Amino acid sequence: MTGDGPDAAGLVARFGSAKHPDRAVAHPRPDGTSDATVEAVGKLSAAFEVVENARGFLYGFHRMSGEADLALQEAVGELRSAGHDELAAEIEQVLVGRDVVPGFWTFQLVEAYDEQYFRVFRAVDELVRERLSAGRPHVFEAEMKHREQQATGD
Numbered sequence: 001m002t003g004d005g006p007d008a009a010g011l012v013a014r015f016g017s018a019k020h021p022d023r024a025v026a027h028p029r030p031d032g033t034s035d036a037t038v039e040a041v042g043k044l045s046a047a048f049e050v051v052e053n054a055r056g057f058l059y060g061f062h063r064m065s066g067e068a069d070l071a072l073q074e075a076v077g078e079l080r081s082a083g084h085d086e087l088a089a090e091i092e093q094v095l096v097g098r099d100v101v102p103g104f105w106t107f108q109l110v111e112a113y114d115e116q117y118f119r120v121f122r123a124v125d126e127l128v129r130e131r132l133s134a135g136r137p138h139v140f141e142a143e144m145k146h147r148e149q150q151a152t153g154d
Helices: 011-015 035-081 085-094 106-133 139-150
Strands: none
Touching (some): 035 085, 035 106
């Protein structure tokens, strides 16, 4: 490259270095904790993060289903206003207020997931962190960050 344009100064000069060898580990492991324990706790924490993400999708499903039901009710009203009373009544009878799973609306699925799975998984994650990491979150990730920021690439 020539000396003009956005790359002239180089990336490090433009954006700064990602390396910070002077930083301490953000969440140090408790004394005597093995690599295997840190890895296992990290894996459990990662699994719980997936559960939290799944829970978010479930809440999104709940919200979207509710919005669809409200839009459906508006459409049924508009069909009635347009003179299609019989069709509107049939749609209302078969779909408005329908269970998404026999016996359940989406709010009940969210509540059941929270009570039956999410709450238990969260308690397991907290217990393992308390017993094996002195309550510190993300010890595995903190050590990974520290390792990656130590390297100079030279």
